[in-house]
Amino acid sequence: TALGNVLQIKEEKEVSATTSGAEEKVDKELIQKQRKSLPAFAVRHELLRTIAENQVTVVIGETGSGKTTQLTQFLLEDGFGSNLAKNGERLMIGCTQPRRVAAMSVAKRVSEEYGCKLGEEVGYSIRFEDVTTKEKTIIKYMTEGVLLREILMDANLEHYSCIIMDEAHERSLSTDVLLGLFRNLIRRRKDLKLIITSATMNAERFMNFFGDVPQFTIPGRTFPVDTLFSKSTCSDYVDAAVKQVMTIHLQNYSKYKRNDGDILVFMTGQEDIEMTCELVREKLALLDDPPPLDVYPIYSTMPADLQRKIFDKPSETRRKVVVATNIAETSLTVDGIKYVVDTGLVKLKVYNPKLGMDTLQVVPISLANAQQRSGRAGRTGPGLAYRLYTERAIGEDLMYIQPIPEIQRTNLTNVMLLLKSLKVEDVTKFPFLDSPPTDLLSNSLYDLWIMEALDNCGNLTSLGHNMMVFPIEATLSKLIFLSCRPQFSCSSEIVTIVSMLSVPSVFFRPKERAQESDAARERFFVAESDHLTLLNVYNQYETQRSKGRKTAAWCSKNFLHHKSLSRARDIRNQLILIMKKNKLPILKSTNNDTIRKCLCAVYFHQLATLAKTDFNKGSVYTHLRQSYMNMHLHPTSALNSGAEAMASHVIYHELILTTKEYMSCVTVVDPVWLLEFGAIFFDTTPAVKQRIQEQYGVSLRSKEQVIKELERDSQALLVEEA
Ligand code: ADP
Ligand code: MG
DSSP: HHHHHHHHHHHHHHHHHHTOOHHHHHHHHHHHHHHHHHHHHHHHHHHHHHEEEEEEEEEOOOSSSHHHHHHHHHHTTTTTSSSSTTOOOOEEEEEEESHHHHHHHHHHHHHHHHOOOTTSEEEEEEETTEEOTTTTOOOEEEEEHHHHHHHOTTOOOOOTEEEETTTTOOOHHHHHHHHHHHHHHHHHHOOOOEEEEEEEHHHHHHHHTSOOEEEEEEEOOOOOEEEEEESSSOOOHHHHHHHHHHHHHHHHHHHSSSSSOOEEEEOSHHHHHHHHHHHHHHHHHTTTSSEEEEEEEOOOOOOHHHHHGGGSSSSOOEEEEEEOOOOHHTOOOOTEEEEEEEOOOOEEEEEEEETTTEEEEEOOOOOHHHHHHHHHSSSSSOOOEEEEEEHHHHHHTTTTTOOOOOOGTSSOOOHHHHHHTOOOGGGGGGGOOOOOOHHHHHHHHHHHHHTSBBTTTSSBHHHHHTTTTTSSOOHHHHHHHHTTTTTTTOHHHHHHHHHHTTSSHHHHHOGGHHHHHHHHHHTTTTTBHHHHHHHHEEEHHHHHHHHHHHHHHHHTTTBBOOHHHHHHHHHHHHHHHHHHHHTTTOOSSSSSHHHHHHHHHTTTSSEEEEEEEETTTEEEEEEHHHHHHHHOTTTGGGGTTTTTGGSEEEEEEEEEEEESEEEEEEEOOOHHHHHHHHHOOOOHHHHHHHHHHHOOOOOOOHHHHHHHHHHHHHHHHHHHHH
């Protein structure tokens, strides 16, 4: 039987484990004991019965009850991993996560529980990193984005027997798109099980969305948490958090003479987290013989090896303080937390479709988040939650009841392209759990039209169709395609630039060595372009590598993040593979201007013109589409280094409002190129056109021509498909 097969596999594993030493066996027993003590284990039987009897089940449970780590294993033990697909292949159990950190860390844990090497029976897949083995992996953790792309290749998800959509209450953009797709998919695949797990918030919505499906609640085991509010509004939340941590640590140490429980701090983003950790360590160092305290940061872009320490067993002697983003609200469980320090804030990206601008701001969390955060203190015993905001803040409608789902506040361009590729003709009729605002929707369709991904009727063009071959944002994908055209012939360089734009900034700028690091960065500058500056950094890094030098040392000497660069290298290799598979040529450029031209041909709609240069405040630019809006070069931009004379027109990669409206990654372009490549936007009199054609030898298309070409394009696609 199916179950028999699995048990047999397990037994074989057991045998091999016993031969590899006693130490490992003890660990194994402990792990199995831990597994059995989880709330999910107690209801395993009923849970599996509910799943067997229904196609869709919503599972609700407290954080730490075992939803993420146990459900996949229960299903496997119940035979779901051995159902044979039509072609004789074993089917997988998939589990999606909104965050890559969670996918990686949970897969690691489950591989240990299962007793295999990560990437064999239990693996994970995140963008650009597939740690699974074909024909071997049965439990696959992945980001939601990865599953979305798999649906693109295989609309029925034929390789899976069940999908667990974990953390659905987070309502990430991809959660909502997946939910909509699953509405139809489960009708086509009657044998596919869909399990949606959620914290208590939002659970009802999911049940109704799939037409009254059962809800299974894993009985929780929680302890009371006392919530304490601030008496007054704090002005500096980092400072307030640090003080609170020190107070908790020292007071309770003198009371209990040991570590009575660990501390979890909810902070906003990477910078604030690092700062908090730094300050706590500093304060500690000022004390004579302080009680031991280990400080750990956690945020989504941090290196994986550092994160592992966070899960170390709580210790009697050393207290642990974990400073985290909202990732620790539900996706990661740190055991032994007794104290929660909640800033009540979250760093949120909100997209303004009219300005094409992301706003990155620190805003108050919702009431649901606040409750969730406090609850983290009561998992192993009674706890205390210190809220660094006043009780009034909750009463005065400063907080939303629920967080706003991402689909209502983010750029939808890439998602719309995905839906169009999945043959969703009318995106307004797509079954969204919450509809996106119409201006977000229509603006993203408009952007796709400008990008020539959609034709005049809103259908996918062949370019749009092709753009989906890369797992990257639409504009970057288009950039690669254009760079392969004979006219530009710079795909080798463009792929590097795209890879560099796909990783966190490579420049390292520690506050205490700001000047030194600025000088180091300037040595890489290509005056007219941040894109070319990135290319320059990468090429120098590659030169070091090829000479067999130690790149890590070279990076730290030059104030560069080694991790980011090596990741950019991985991404580049992957993109090159995809290019080769799709027979796209890898062309080396001979001239920086063609690279800038190629950038201009993609980003002509993200254009700014120089308004004025103020000696003290730097250059002020105005937006092409919203001329009343001022924009600024980021202080780290290469264009600050004196290229202003020629920088009358610049294109930018992104526009972000933080303290100011900053363009990030800027390149100077020639206005003639705008007429040449941005004809859909820019036009001039026939006389000027004539003169430009004579002088520069470029042929200028009219807007009408561009639109006609778009029509032709869509017909070509129809022919292709027929
Ligand atoms: P849920 O998804 O219901 O929040 P999980 O399945 O993530 O719960 O976690 C169940 C238990 O597994 C946690 O209480 C924790 O003790 C343990 N656990 C989870 N991830 C790890 C890890 N990476 N390392 C060690 N223990 C872990
Ligand atoms: Mg979980």
